[in-house]
Each structure stands twice: as C-alpha cells, then as structure tokens.
Amino acid sequence: MLSSFELKKLRRKGSAKPIYFAIIFAVLSFYASLHLGIQSSHAIYTYKSSEKIESPLFVEGENPDIEIVGYDVYITGDEKSIAALDDYVKYLDEKYTRMLEEKYGVKAFPVFVYPVYVKRELTPTFERKAPVAEKEEEKVEQVIKTPPPKIEEIVKKEERKEEKNILQEIGRVTKKESDFVTPENFKPPSLIDKIVAGFIFVIPAYFVMQAYTSSLLEDVRSRRIEILLTLPKSRQRILIEILLPYLIFSLLILLLLSAIFRVNAILFVFPVIIFMFFLQTFLSLSSRSYREATFLLLASNLFVTSYLFLPAIFTGLPLSEISPITYFLKSFEESVSLVDTLFSMLPILILASFLFILSSNALTPEIIYSYSSIGEKFIQSLGKLTKNPVGVSFTGISLVSAALIIEFFLLFIATTFFYPILFLLAFFALFEEILKCSAIESNPRLTTAIILPISFFSFEKFLLLWSVLSKYGELLLGSFLLLPLFAHLASSLSFYFTRKLGFKVALFTAFAIHFAYNAVVAL
Secondary structure, eight states: OHHHHHHHHHHHHTTTHHHHHHHHHHHHHHHHHHHHOOOTTTTOEEEEOSSOOOOTTEEEOSSOSEEEETTEEEEOSSHHHHHHHHHHHHHHHHHHHHHHHHHHGGGGOSOOBOOOOOOOOOOOOOOOOOOOHHHHHHHHHHHHHSOOOOHHHHHHHHHHHHHHHHHHHTSSTTOTTOOOBOGGGOOOOOHHHHHHHHHHHHHHHHHHHHHHHHHHHHHHHTTHHHHHHTSSSOHHHHHHHHHHHHHHHHHHHHHHHHHHHTOOOHHHHHHHHHHHHHHHHHHHHHOSSHHHHHHHHHHHHHHHHHHHHGGGGGTTSGGGGGOHHHHHHHTTTSOOOHHHHHHHHHHHHHHHHHHHHHHHHHOSHHHHTSOOOHHHHHHHHHHTTTTSHHHHHHHHHHHHHHHHHHHHHHHHHHHHHTOOHHHHHHHHHHHHHHHHHHHHHHSOOHHHHHHHHHHHHHHHHHHHIIIIIHHHOOOOHIIIIIHHHHHHHHHHHHHHHHGGGOHHHHHHHHHHHHHHHHHHHHO
C-alpha cells in the first residue's frame, strides 16, 4: 500500500523528525502558555528604591529607569522611563485597591460590574399600530391622579435589594471566581484570545502539510510519481493512499488538542484541514519548480487563513457565518446549532471535493511535466470535469467557494485601509470573472457559457438567502435575484462570443459588464 511506503520513506530519510519535534513543541508551548502564562513582559524595567516593588515588570538594577526617593519619583525622560512611570502608577493603584479590599471588603466599592453576553438579533420589526389617542389620554389621566410613591422608600428598598444580591453573588471581592469587578478594572471580552485559541488547533496541521508537500514535490521532481502511475490503481486511489498517513496524523493531533482543552474541535476543524490538504496537493502537482511551489503554497495559506479567521471579526453579522471557525469560537461561550455549523462547512467541503477532482485530473505526466503556467494547468484539469452539464454545474458551485476566499481577504484589506467601495467591487468582479471565464475556456461551448453562470449564481444566492433572509425576512426578489442573474449570463456570454479575439480581451469584456452592474447597484 502506498501509505506504508510513504511512512517508510519519511523514516528512512529522517525528514519527518524535525516536523514531529516542531509539532510536539508547539503543542506543549501552547499548553504551557495558557496554563502558566506568557512571561515575555517580565523584568523589563529597572528601578532603585528603598522599598521593594512587588511587580514582575520591575527589577532592581544599575542605571534605573525610575528612582524612588521618599514620595518623589525621578525618571530619565526617555520613552522607556516614561512607560515605566505609567506602569508604576498602575502598580500603586492596584496595591491601594487590594488594601481597600482587605480592610473594608465590599463596602470599599460602591459599584460592581460584570459582563453579560447578549445574543445580537438582527431581525427588524415592522409593526403598524392604529392610533389610540382616546385610550392614551385616559392612561395619562390615571397616571396623573395616582399619587407618586416616596422616592426615599424606593431608594432604600433598591439599596437593600442590591446589597443582598452583591453579598450573595460575590461575597468578598478577593474571591478569584467572582466575575464582578470595579468599573475601572472592567475589560470587555477580547476577540483576540478566541482567535488565538482557534489558531492553536489549525497551526499544527500546517507542519504536517509542510512534510506532505515536501514529499510530494520530491516525488514529482524525481519523476517517482510516473512509476506510481503505472500501478494498476486509479489516480484517485493513488492520491488518497499517499495522503492518508498525513491525514491520520493530523487527526491524532487534533484529538490530542481536543482532549487537552476539552472542546469538540473535530467537527469544526477537520473539514478545514482536509480542504487545505487537497488545495496544497493541486498546487504541488501544478507548479513548475520548487520556487513556484513555495510561493503558491505560502500565498494560498494566506488567503485560506484570512477566510477562516477574519470572518470572526464580524461576529454577530450574517457575514461571519460563512466560516466554520466562527462557530468553533462561538462554541466556547454558547451552544451552536448543528444545522448552522453544517451550513458553514458546505462551501469548504464542496471546494475540497472540487480540488480533489482537479488534483486527480492533473495527476498525468502531460500536465505535471508541461511548462504551462498554473492558470493553463488549471484550465486543462477543468476540461475533464466540464465535459457534461453535471460537471459544469458542480464547477460553477465550487467556484463560488473559491471566490469567497479571495473576497474575504480583499474585504479585510478594504475595511482596514479604507479603500473606496468601487475599488473593492472592481476586484470582486475581476476575480469572479477570471474563475468563470477559465471554466468556460476549458470547454468552450454555448451550453457551458449558460449553465456555468446559472449554477454559480444559484449557489451564491443560496448562501446569501440562507444567512440573510432568515434574519431579515423580506427582500426585493426582483433586484436581488433577476438582475444579478442577467448580469452573470451577460458577462459569461460576452466572454464566449468574444473569445476569438483572445482570452484577455474576452475577459476584459466580461469584467466590464460585471463591474458596470456592481457600480450601478452600489451607487
């Protein structure tokens, strides 16, 4: 079996040992950092004083950043010294707060706050109520005639109630398990902590993928892959047997991390890992050299990582629900619907299947060892899939997921650097048309130019309808469905009829129609 041969090859050459060590070291480092804390900021300031500063930030030493003489604090005036002064003031404030807690307890602080996670609802209400002026006037008269209660009694009653609640909930402030803090010490929940937690489960798979792509590239460049193709096995089975040990190893690491952190990461993360393996398989088979493969693999990891983690920034909006990692991070705080989770995995699983088919189609000497560009090899691999209407439809559906990965990366850049909306829409139209026109070029027939945009449009709107229509309830279906369908058909047909003028000219024609529609809708 090729899987056992792959393992023997790794053990014989010893190329997997650094990868195994790096994975084990990464897991242990993440575990230690979460449970023991990262001490990178310890002992960064020096001080000189007759009293010891009980803070890990400060250490006694020569040439101090701050010097304390009695009630006076002296600084050197540079940026580090000013920062040391700020942290020293925070240290004194925390020390004074602890002293008040130990001496007075709850009575030292008049106000306590704690975070409450409120589910964000986006469903608008459009209720129309008939005017009831007469009834409202009667209610106002009753309120005026009713004698108001004494304010002092209400205040005392509320004070007793709040004091009782505080004593029951927090007891003393010094208890670590209490969620109550003073307003000045209150910090809202950080999204960065959850995103880092998500990285912990994905990063080890990158190490395994590095070993896999290195082995596959070596097989391709040494032409060992040609020997494997002579075996009485299908190309699909050859790929699966080569990939299987790496997938199993990634799964074992994921199970280990899930056991350590006591979360169910298999459902959310493993489909993502499968998709990334198939993506790197196709890029490794289609690259012409090690240098090109290195660039393509790094660039693809950048785009995929942005697609997986950047939607979490928009948590609470339908935009974020397209990534399974968003639901994985959400599961830390609340229960997650299985249907919503499967919906977020749908684009990833479809694209993984699409890439597996492309990789098996590219696993031929004619494609692997040709000097064609990655785009030309992509079109050649697509040609075997788009020979029938079912394959064309599946291609159109899969290209939606590929477009989403690039568009999320561009969306993040646009929101960070405040690029104009037309600039963003232009790139959206360009990448979508590159994907669609490449698919049409792989099998240039009129039926392909019609079926492909319809399937692309249908799956794109299905994703939007599922996430948006369920929130808002009503949409103008004419502008939401009919007009964009005509735009997709017009751009694809324009490419088909002008492709005799050259691929670039036909692509520009399709892009112009698509961008014109986007600009009209946006403006």
